[in-house]
Amino acid sequence: MFVNVRLPDGTVHRLEALEGWRVMEVMRDWGLPIKAECGGACACATCHVWVEGDWVAKLVPPTDEETEMLDGAFQVDERSRLCCQLIMTPELDGLEIELAPESLSDQPVETVAAGSAG
Numbered sequence: 001m002f003v004n005v006r007l008p009d010g011t012v013h014r015l016e017a018l019e020g021w022r023v024m025e026v027m028r029d030w031g032l033p034i035k036a037e038c039g040g041a042c043a044c045a046t047c048h049v050w051v052e053g054d055w056v057a058k059l060v061p062p063t064d065e066e067t068e069m070l071d072g073a074f075q076v077d078e079r080s081r082l083c084c085q086l087i088m089t090p091e092l093d094g095l096e097i098e099l100a101p102e103s104l105s106d107q108p109v110e111t112v113a114a115g116s117a118g
C-alpha cells in the first residue's frame with residue numbers, strides 16, 4: 001500500500017507503507033524531511049499534515065490528546081492531523097496528505113522511494 005505526500009515545495013512523493021505503521025514513521029523512514037520532534041508521542045505537533053479530499057472521513061477521528069496538541073500548530077483546519085497518530089490500514093491505501101510548512105525539517109529530501117508522482 002502507498003501514501004502520497006505533498007511537500008511544501010509542491011513535490012509529491014509516493015511512499016510504500018506497511019500495515020500498522022504510523023504515517024509519520026513511513027515518511028521518516030523514506031527520508032522525507034519531517035521534524036516529528038517527539039518521535040510519535042503526540043507531544044509536539046511538528047508532524048502536522050493536511051489530509052486531502054475524502055480521505056479525512058476515512059481516518060479514525062483524533063483523540064482529545066491529538067486535538068489539544070494540534071491547537072498549538074499553525075494553519076490548523078478541519079483537514080489537520082498529526083501524522084504520528086495515523087496508523088496505516090488497507091483502507092488507507094492511496095492516502096493523500098500534505099506536510100504543513102512548520103513541520104518541515106532542514107534535512108534534504110533523500111527519498112527515492114517508489115518514485116515521485118510529480
Ligand code: FES
Nearest residue numbers: 040042044047084
Ligand atoms: S511526532 Fe510529535 S506529535 Fe507527532
